[in-house]
Amino acid sequence: xxxxxxxxxxxxxxxxxxxxxxxxxxxxxxxxxxxxxxxxxxxxxxxxxxxxxxxxxxxxxxxxxxxxxxxxxxxxxxxxxxxxxxxxxxxxxxxxxxxxxxxxxxxxxxxxxxxxxxxxxxxxxxxxxxxxxxxxxxxxxxxxxxxxxxxxxxxxxxxxxxxxxxxxxxxxxxxxxxxxxxxxxxxxxxxxxxxxxxxxxxxxxxxxxxxxxxxxxxxxxxxxxxxxxxxxxxxxxxxxxxxxxxxxxxxxxxxxxxxxxxxxxxxxxxxxxxxxxxxxxxxxxxxxxxxxxxxxxxxxxxxxxxxxx
Ligand code: BDR
Ligand code: CA
Numbered sequence: 001x002x003x004x005x006x007x008x009x010x011x012x013x014x015x016x017x018x019x020x021x022x023x024x025x026x027x028x029x030x031x032x033x034x035x036x037x038x039x040x041x042x043x044x045x046x047x048x049x050x051x052x053x054x055x056x057x058x059x060x061x062x063x064x065x066x067x068x069x070x071x072x073x074x075x076x077x078x079x080x081x082x083x084x085x086x087x088x089x090x091x092x093x094x095x096x097x098x099x100x101x102x103x104x105x106x107x108x109x110x111x112x113x114x115x116x117x118x119x120x121x122x123x124x125x126x127x128x129x130x131x132x133x134x135x136x137x138x139x140x141x142x143x144x145x146x147x148x149x150x151x152x153x154x155x156x157x158x159x160x161x162x163x164x165x166x167x168x169x170x171x172x173x174x175x176x177x178x179x180x181x182x183x184x185x186x187x188x189x190x191x192x193x194x195x196x197x198x199x200x201x202x203x204x205x206x207x208x209x210x211x212x213x214x215x216x217x218x219x220x221x222x223x224x225x226x227x228x229x230x231x232x233x234x235x236x237x238x239x240x241x242x243x244x245x246x247x248x249x250x251x252x253x254x255x256x257x258x259x260x261x262x263x264x265x266x267x268x269x270x271x272x273x274x275x276x277x278x279x280x281x282x283x284x285x286x287x288x289x290x291x292x293x294x295x296x297x298x299x300x301x302x303x304x305x306x307x308x309x
Contacts, residue, residue: 009038040085065103151270162268195232208307
């Protein structure tokens with residue numbers, strides 16, 4: 001069982017990623033969820049995280065993190081995720097409350113007190129993780145690896161070159177990418193390939209309560225995708241969890257990747273040495289392909305497990 005902490009900003013795809021982890025509790029030991037301003041403001045996305053775990057009756061600790069990036073103002077993803085950050089289904093109010101302690105303190109305590117090293121699974125701006133490893137650099141050794149959703153080595157989704165999670169806090173992302181902690185990056189190269197199609201969303205809604213709720217989330221989420229001209233709805237964040245469960249479903253390349261923090265056109269870009277010519281060793285396993293059918297089966301089967309509980 002891999003002990004993990006999910007750092008997120010739910011977020012339609014974050015919600016699905018959380019459910020994927022909970023459904024696979026025999027493999028993943030979800031020790032906690034930390035939240036960070038991203039898709040919506042911190043209070044809203046924290047409430048969303050609590051509603052998601054309440055929906056499946058999973059009393060997982062939730063700790064609130066940074067409200068905004070290390071520098072500057074928060075840019076939200078309201079256009080894609082709506083006013084609540086997770087528009088669509090009418091979810092019952094949450095049964096749980098966030099912890100008193102903040103995200104950094106919470107992660108620190110979990111990591112310090114755990115016998116095994118912890119795997120971090122960030123799927124939002126990297127502010128909390130950057131704050132943690134900057135304040136407590138010695139903790140890096142106690143982190144097994146980071147499986148994150150963010151970036152892309154071919155194109156962006158906020159600008160031509162920057163993906164949302166990196167774009168919102170490039171300075172934090174740079175700290176994390178240059179930390180020396182082993183990183184697996186589910187960027188747009190792979191997550192756009194992990195798209196769910198309309199007929200699959202319809203099929204979800206013919207299943208049990210959790211699958212149906214996810215189908216309703218995706219109904220809303222796919223409106224934005226259609227507007228942007230995408231064929232399916234990319235399940236970005238679930239990739240970071242799915243890779244921990246079934247790495248063999250993914251193709252990857254080991255590359256040196258860092259983050260541009262200054263460029264006028266390229267701020268927030270994950271810059272990869274695809275030529276493999278720098279003297280810097282590869283620091284990131286970049287996922288570039290996925291067996292979409294098998295990935296979708298994993299999602300469907302996992303939600304079905306939760307339907308039956
Ligand atoms: C990422 O940005 C957010 O809107 C999603 O939740 C995902 O983490 C995709 O670019
Ligand atoms: Ca997210």
